[in-house]
Amino acid sequence: MGHGELRGVVALDGPSGTGKSSAARRLAAALGARYLDTGAMYRAIALAVLRAGVDPEDAERVAEVARAAALEQGDDPERSTTVLDGADVGAEIRGPEVTLAVSPVSAVPQVRELLVARQRAIIAAALAEAGGIVVEGRDIGTVVAPDAGLKVYLTADAQARAQRRARQDSASGRASTVDATLADVRRRDAYDSTRAVSPLRPAADAVELDTTSLDLKGVLAALVDLVERRGLRVVAVGG
Ligand SMILES: Nc1ncnc2c1ncn2[C@@H]1O[C@H](COP(=O)(O)OP(=O)(O)O)[C@@H](O)[C@H]1O
Numbered sequence: 001m002g003h004g005e006l007r008g009v010v011a012l013d014g015p016s017g018t019g020k021s022s023a024a025r026r027l028a029a030a031l032g033a034r035y036l037d038t039g040a041m042y043r044a045i046a047l048a049v050l051r052a053g054v055d056p057e058d059a060e061r062v063a064e065v066a067r068a069a070a071l072e073q074g075d076d077p078e079r080s081t082t083v084l085d086g087a088d089v090g091a092e093i094r095g096p097e098v099t100l101a102v103s104p105v106s107a108v109p110q111v112r113e114l115l116v117a118r119q120r121a122i123i124a125a126a127l128a129e130a131g132g133i134v135v136e137g138r139d140i141g142t143v144v145a146p147d148a149g150l151k152v153y154l155t156a157d158a159q160a161r162a163q164r165r166a167r168q169d170s171a172s173g174r175a176s177t178v179d180a181t182l183a184d185v186r187r188r189d190a191y192d193s194t195r196a197v198s199p200l201r202p203a204a205d206a207v208e209l210d211t212t213s214l215d216l217k218g219v220l221a222a223l224v225d226l227v228e229r230r231g232l233r234v235v236a237v238g239g
């Protein structure tokens with residue numbers, strides 16, 4: 001057992017731009033826990049599909065690419081790495097081509113089966129080594145970690161989410177407008193919420209947190225409060 005202050009799993013789900021990655025990373029760092037970005041794993045498989053020249057809508061071939069891909073997702077909140085076939089793809093998986101391809105790729109049942117199994121293995125190892133992990137995605141509370149000690153479903157107005165994402169894209173040197181980003185956010189919301197397997201939806205026992213008018217500090221404070229009220233925060237005694 002490690003010395004982190006978080007005990008167990010915190011599941012953060014919700015649509016794009018609600019602040020899952022930022023909040024999950026900060027929460028994990030604050031509590032000495034591990035951090036798992038499951039969206040990065042789906043994005044890496046989508047990148048592998050594009051590199052193979054496979055149509056993201058061709059479920060059978062997408063499943064083959066997923067099985068053949070060598071994917072390593074790190075769980076350090078200070079440095080979350082995604083390595084595909086030996087090379088770091090952290091920047092490339094945020095590009096517009098991958099963003100366009102990721103929803104159909106992640107709707108393929110065999111892709112989900114494969115990645116959910118990997119995610120559960122990463123979570124088990126993190127619990128054994130560090131005691132706690134914050135996991136973010138679309139189906140963490142419903143499918144990946146249904147026994148999580150705390151499940152939070154983040155929401156925010158689509159307009160606010162598009163503004164955040166567009167600002168983030170231009171800060172990373174990617175051209176984007178709020179209108180185009182809003183269209184993308186709406187398209188992915190619709191695709192992710194209506195797919196047959198593990199659609200995006202809050203778990204029955206999730207706490208909903210609307211981040212529209214909160215800054216990142218406010219979101220972190222709300223999450224730390226929820227963790228404490230669940231009794232999931234322990235203050236390490238001695239070594
Ligand atoms: N509450 C917030 N207020 C202002 N900006 C935010 C907030 N939450 C996230 N952001 C910014 O919005 C962008 C998208 O956030 P991110 O955490 O990647 O969202 P998600 O993982 O849900 O898609 C980032 O640039 C982040 O800094």
Ligand SMILES: Nc1ccn([C@@H]2O[C@H](COP(=O)(O)OP(=O)(O)O)[C@@H](O)[C@H]2O)c(=O)n1
Nearest residue numbers: 016017038039040042102103106137138139
């Ligand atoms: N647990 C997850 C995480 C992501 N995904 C898919 O992966 C895509 C990218 O996830 P992400 O979290 O990186 O996306 P953003 O919210 O950061 O834009 C989502 O639009 C979903 O299609 C999923 O199906 N299940």
